[in-house]
Amino acid sequence: MLVLHDEATRLHQTVELLGPRFKKALECPERIEEIFKALQNDGSHSVRILDAVGGAKGSGTDDLHVDPSVLAKLLSDTHDQGYLEHLRTTHEDWVANGLIGEDECVFPECFYVHGMCKPGGEHPPPKDRFARPGYYAFDMSAGIAKNTWVSAHASANLAAVGGRLIASSEPSAAAPHGNNVLALCRPPGHHCTTKLAGGYCYINNAVVAVESLRHHRKEHASGLGSPKMAILDVDFHHGNGTQAAFYDDPSVLYVSIHGQDEYPYFSGAEDEVGEGRGHGYNVNLPLAADSPIDAYLGKLDMAIQKMQEFGPSHMLVSLGFDTFFLDPMGCFDLHALDYKVIARRVRQAEGLKDIPSLILLEGGYVVERLGENMLQFLKGWEEP
Ligand code: SP5
Ligand code: ZN
Numbered sequence: 001m002l003v004l005h006d007e008a009t010r011l012h013q014t015v016e017l018l019g020p021r022f023k024k025a026l027e028c029p030e031r032i033e034e035i036f037k038a039l040q041n042d043g044s045h046s047v048r049i050l051d052a053v054g055g056a057k058g059s060g061t062d063d064l065h066v067d068p069s070v071l072a073k074l075l076s077d078t079h080d081q082g083y084l085e086h087l088r089t090t091h092e093d094w095v096a097n098g099l100i101g102e103d104e105c106v107f108p109e110c111f112y113v114h115g116m117c118k119p120g121g122e123h124p125p126p127k128d129r130f131a132r133p134g135y136y137a138f139d140m141s142a143g144i145a146k147n148t149w150v151s152a153h154a155s156a157n158l159a160a161v162g163g164r165l166i167a168s169s170e171p172s173a174a175a176p177h178g179n180n181v182l183a184l185c186r187p188p189g190h191h192c193t194t195k196l197a198g199g200y201c202y203i204n205n206a207v208v209a210v211e212s213l214r215h216h217r218k219e220h221a222s223g224l225g226s227p228k229m230a231i232l233d234v235d236f237h238h239g240n241g242t243q244a245a246f247y248d249d250p251s252v253l254y255v256s257i258h259g260q261d262e263y264p265y266f267s268g269a270e271d272e273v274g275e276g277r278g279h280g281y282n283v284n285l286p287l288a289a290d291s292p293i294d295a296y297l298g299k300l301d302m303a304i305q306k307m308q309e310f311g312p313s314h315m316l317v318s319l320g321f322d323t324f325f326l327d328p329m330g331c332f333d334l335h336a337l338d339y340k341v342i343a344r345r346v347r348q349a350e351g352l353k354d355i356p357s358l359i360l361l362e363g364g365y366v367v368e369r370l371g372e373n374m375l376q377f378l379k380g381w382e383e384p
Pocket of ligand 1: 141188189190191199200201235237263320322328329330331362363364
């Protein structure tokens with residue numbers, strides 16, 4: 001397993017509205033520090049430290065690098081340009097105008113909710129400084145802090161490099177590392193849409209990875225045909241942003257196992273099956289609260305079957321550990337060893353065995369158990 005890490009992912013630090021007050025966000029820098037530490041101590045994975053601007057640190061090679069202009073293009077293929085500008089400039093703008101201190105966060109004042117504008121209409125981005133955060137977010141868990149852009153950009157870069165690496169590897173090929181890549185993304189990505197941040201997510205790393213795979217497949221390996229990507233989202237929460245990005249796209253299968261009727265509340269039902277040419281290529285498998293591993297594996301087998309029917313050339317896992325029994329954000333009853341079972345079952349399924357895979361970190365908030373959970377997952381994934 002090649003593990004991609006960037007120290008800039010630790011810089012972003014924010015607060016969130018939990019119940020009646022703002023608290024230090026559960027999505028915190030220590031999450032990455034714990035996983036990184038566990039991987040280093042374990043020693044059985046090759047950990048490469050990147051930096052979003054300079055490429056791979058201390059390496060003369062450029063295979064762990066995506067050109068800044070290409071990355072910019074991948075981001076604008078994934079998100080609205082005004083939204084990206086907002087993420088990049090708003091904190092600085094609010095500080096410069098004396099609205100917040102350097103260490104405070106930008107939060108929405110008024111959300112842009114459907115039906116507020118004329119029916120079927122769409123309001124253009126507002127000029128008012130206080131209106132913009134609510135135009136570009138859907139909840140109060142995506143405040144913009146001093147380093148939010150730096151970290152989100154670095155996180156997206158890891159996903160883009162991951163997409164590039166799996167683009168150049170072939171099923172079964174003895175690629176030195178291209179067949180199994182893990183990107184330690186932070187902040188996570190699966191909740192944000194083209195122009196809405198939310199649920200700790202600012203840039204949709206899974207969408208960036210797919211765009212990167214497509215781009216590099218075209219650029220450098222045109223003989224290989226266009227990729228068919230299966231996305232398996234096992235974060236406790238439904239990945240509404242990733243679903244939305246590929247809802248009408250038959251070349252990307254999105255499959256999610258998530259808590260039924262849980263956050264983000266308004267997506268993730270079984271009858272969301274895709275539309276147009278993408279009909280049948282979106283599979284939601286909601287699972288009841290308190291479910292233990294047996295019930296989980298029932299859903300997982302359905303997910304595996306759907307992916308096998310699809311016949312992917314590549315596979316992406318949106319990996320969240322908020323399914324852990326102690327997680328404050330989730331309510332499944334999964335334990336460390338269960339992650340090994342889950343990973344092994346997916347990776348050993350016929351048709352999913354040898355295809356190039358990219359694993360992206362999403363949620364998981366029991367900081368001191370993240371390292372152990374990740375190691376178990378990787379053990380199962382790489383079991384011969
Ligand atoms: C990436 C990711 O895991 N984002 C999740 C953000 C979830 N925020 C939810 C806030 C509402 C929590 N309500 C408490 C219910 C506990 N069962
Ligand atoms: Zn989650």
